[in-house]
Amino acid sequence: MELLSNQPMYQTVPEKYIFPPEKRVVNDIILHSVNFPVIDLRGGRVDAEGWCEIIGEIMKAGKEFGFFQVINHGIPEKTISDMLQVCDEFFKMPAEEKAQYYSDDLSKPFLLNSSTTYDKGETRYWRDYLRLVCYPIEEVIDAWPEKPENFRAVLSEYTLQVRELSSKLLKLIAQGLGLDKDYFGGDFSTGKTQMNINHYPPCPDPSLTMGLMPHCDRHLITLLAQGTVSGLQARYMEGWINVEPIPNAFVINFGHQLEIITNGLLKSVEHRAVTNSAIARTSIATLIIPKTDCLIAPAKELLNENNPPKYKEFIFSEFIKAYSAASASREDVLEFFKLS
Ligand SMILES: O=C(O)CCC(=O)C(=O)O
Ligand SMILES: [Fe+2]
Numbered sequence: 001m002e003l004l005s006n007q008p009m010y011q012t013v014p015e016k017y018i019f020p021p022e023k024r025v026v027n028d029i030i031l032h033s034v035n036f037p038v039i040d041l042r043g044g045r046v047d048a049e050g051w052c053e054i055i056g057e058i059m060k061a062g063k064e065f066g067f068f069q070v071i072n073h074g075i076p077e078k079t080i081s082d083m084l085q086v087c088d089e090f091f092k093m094p095a096e097e098k099a100q101y102y103s104d105d106l107s108k109p110f111l112l113n114s115s116t117t118y119d120k121g122e123t124r125y126w127r128d129y130l131r132l133v134c135y136p137i138e139e140v141i142d143a144w145p146e147k148p149e150n151f152r153a154v155l156s157e158y159t160l161q162v163r164e165l166s167s168k169l170l171k172l173i174a175q176g177l178g179l180d181k182d183y184f185g186g187d188f189s190t191g192k193t194q195m196n197i198n199h200y201p202p203c204p205d206p207s208l209t210m211g212l213m214p215h216c217d218r219h220l221i222t223l224l225a226q227g228t229v230s231g232l233q234a235r236y237m238e239g240w241i242n243v244e245p246i247p248n249a250f251v252i253n254f255g256h257q258l259e260i261i262t263n264g265l266l267k268s269v270e271h272r273a274v275t276n277s278a279i280a281r282t283s284i285a286t287l288i289i290p291k292t293d294c295l296i297a298p299a300k301e302l303l304n305e306n307n308p309p310k311y312k313e314f315i316f317s318e319f320i321k322a323y324s325a326a327s328a329s330r331e332d333v334l335e336f337f338k339l340s
Helices: 048-064 077-092 095-099 137-143 151-176 256-261 316-325 330-337
Strands: 038-040 067-071 110-114 128-135 193-200 212-215 221-225 232-236 239-242 250-254 271-273 281-288
Touching: 038 048, 048 067, 048 151, 077 128, 077 151, 077 193, 077 221, 077 281, 128 137, 128 151, 137 151, 151 193, 151 221, 151 250, 151 281, 256 316, 256 330, 316 330
Parallel strands: 038 067
Antiparallel strands: 067 250, 110 128, 128 193, 193 281, 212 271, 221 250, 221 281, 232 239, 232 271
C-alpha cells in the first residue's frame, strides 16, 4: 500500500514523484492579475431581478472560464468545516486502519488509493485520495468507514446539502441557456453521485512534483470545497489561474457533458493541482453524474443553421470508456465524439 499520508514528513522528494524538467509546473505562466469570477448567491433570498442577475453572472463565467466560485450559497459553514475535518482525520489515521480501504478496484463504492486512477505515465502524483459513491446514501453507507467517529453522519449531511446546491445551480444554468429549468434534472444528473476526496501532504520541493494532472471532469458538473489552502489551478488562455480559496465557498466547474450538451457554449476547462511545502491540503470534489445509460447529445433547442451540432450522440457509458482510454486527456477524449 503506497500512501503518502502513511509517512512522517518527507525530507526529500522520492525519485518516482519527480517530473522531467519539461513537464514541471514551474515552466508555466501563472496569470496573477485575472479576476476569477465569484458569484454571490445571496443565500437564495432574491427577487426575480436578483435571479436574472445571478443567471447572467453564471453564464458569463461559464462561457469565459468554465469555472466560478459561489459564496452565500446557503450551505451552513459547519457542514463544510465538519466535512473537511473528518476527511483530514481519515488521512491521519494509522496505516493499519486505512489498509482495509486500499484498492484498485474502481467498481467499489469506497476506495482509498494514491496518485491517480488515470495514471498511465511514469511519474506518480503527490496525492492520496478517497473515491466514493455518496448517493443514494442508503445504498452505500455501509461501505463507508465507521472511523473517524461521525464520518458517516457528516458525509451524509454534506452530501444532501451539496446535492441540493447542485440542483439549484443546474436550474439556474438551464434558465440561462433558455431551456426548461428542469432540463438537467432527469437522467443527466441522477446517476450515482461520487466524490473525490483529495489529500496532498506537504511536499519538500513543489517545483519537482504535481498534485493532480491537468484534466477536464468527465461528468456534468463539479462542486469543490478546497478549505483554506491553495493548490487548484484552472487553464486560462496561454497560462493558468490560481483559484484562491475563499472560506466556505464552492468552486464550480463544468464537466465534459455540460460542454457537449451546450454544443460548446459552456466550457469544460482543464484544471490541475499543485503542491506546497508548508501544509497539507484536502479538497472535496462532488461529482454530479449522468445515469450510465443516459443519451447525451447537443440540446436540440440550442441548435440551428448557424450552430450545427459539434458532437455526435452517445451513451454516457461510452464516454467513460473513452475517457479512461484517453487517460483523461481533453483533446484525445473529445476526438471520439466530435463531428468532423
Ligand atoms: O484538488 C483540487 O483542487 C482538484 C481536484 C479535482 O480536480 C478533481 O477531483 O477532479
Ligand atoms: Fe477535476
